[in-house]
Amino acid sequence: MSGLAFDVQTALKELIVAGLADYNDHGERKYEVKDRLTSLYGLTPKVEVAIVAAVDSHSESRARALVAPLHPADQADLFKRLPPRKAGKLVRMLGDDLDVEMLSYLDEETCKEIFDVMGVAALTRQLPDLPTDDAINIVKRLEQDDIEDVLAALPAEERALVEEGLSFPEDSAGRIMEREIVTVRTFWTVSQTIDFLRSLDIDIEEFYLIFVVDAAHNMVGEVRLSKLLRAQRPCRISEIMETDFRKIPVNMDQEDVSILFRRYGMFCAGVVDDYDRLVGMITIDDIIDAIDAEAEEDLMALAGVGEANIRSSLWDTLQGRSSWLLINLFTAIIASAVIGLFGSTIEQLVALAILMPIVASMGGNAATQTVTVAVRAIALRQLDRNTAMAFVRRELLVAALNGVVFAMLSATIAFLWFNNADIAAVMAAAMFANMMTAGLCGTLVPLGLVSLGADPAVASSVFISAITNVVGFFVFLGFAALYLV
Secondary structure, X not given: OOOOOOOHHHHHHHHHOOEEEEEOOOOOEEEEOOOOOOOOOOOOHHHHHHHHHHHHOOOHHHHHHHHOOOOHHHHXXXXXXXXXXXXXXXXXXXXXXXXXXXXXXXXXXXXXXXXXHHXXXXXXXXXXXXXXXXXXXXXXXXXXXXXXXXXXXOOHHHHHHHHHHHHOOOOEHHHHOEOOOOEEOOOOEHHHHHHHHHHOOOOOOOOOEEEEEOOOOEEEEEEEHHHHHHOOOOOEHHHHOEOOOOOEEOOOXXXXXXXXXXXXXXXXXXXXXXXXXXXXXXXXXXXXXXXXXXXXXXXXHXXXXXXXXXXXXXXXXXXXXXXXXXXXXXXXXXXXXXXXXXXXXXXXXXXXXXHHHHXXXXXXXXXXXXXXXXXXXXXXOOOOHHHHHHHHHHHHHHHHHXXXXXXXXXXXXXXXXXXXXXXXXXXXXXXXXXXXXXXXXXXXXXXXXXXXXXXXXXXXXXXHHHHHHHHHHHHHHHHHXXXXX
């Protein structure tokens, strides 16, 4: 931070002292000294306000001093909050003091916006200093032309690692693994290993496991650092290494890797290629990111909004939502057509028009509950051929019990409302039938989509909404036409 008007110590003071950097009428800095200092973690509202004020006042040195102490994740949070034009201005003010690791915490749209301002040269100056998984995570967010420019500007060794990482399938273990690992041989002693770790210039920020490999670089064991430090120095690695370990295939989907980590309480695992050679490692922080990404993807898909976010362009947002809304329009027309078949029945009994939305709404909500459980179970690999039928039977039993309870409740409401026992009976029958339909389609639709190779999180809601509406209206109005008119 040499050459800046405000050094790091001053910046830290600004972040810790509760009265953040205000100015008097002459533009001179002053602090409101308080008796108790508060330790601040992350991007607080006061810090954000101070940074925005520095950007607005074109105070480049002050902006640098305020942003520098922030963790890259907090810097990313700051840029996500700023409007694009103001974010670009801050990037230019920070210059080479901008920590490019911050880009790995950004969504794709914001990352592209920042990159367009900072340029290829600024990115490639810092990219080789990052772990390979973070470097790949940043590069993959760029446009193809930009990726080629960045790769061309990288040193040969770093370029080879990034290119190899990008060659693996999207969302695979190879994309999220870190290439910088510590390997030893079985015949080494604990003393040799500790001396090796102390003397070797290892370009790894953190590691928890030491991987034991043979001459062909095949993984034969692993040693936890805690076990290594407690062992006697003359002990051989072969005596303390764990041979009951799990290797992650380099092409395994990151969602499957996350399930393994969750199921077995893993914090680190080696990644092997098709020839069983150790090529990298995946740590728990990578898995947290993967779980977060998969959960967000499923949530957005279930709502039919794709990958849009608040910074997406108007066209991308419209395109992502309109396709599913169009499908929903056609399914709504089908439901309306069913109502149209019983137009004369509705004309004779106005009560039907009042009550039928209740039947459809209850069926839709019950189906949404079931399909949410089903999609989650599918995502966690809890449903297979052996468990699918048991799951369907269980959900049908739940639907039947709910159907009985809400059929009685809705019939009671209908009778008290219209004082007509026949309308109450039709309401009860329709409610029970639609609740059973909801339970059935809420399980079979996502399972059927999986068997067809489709994503149940994306397509289930539209089909289930259509089915429950059509069945609910048809059963309710059909019973009314048979028994009331």
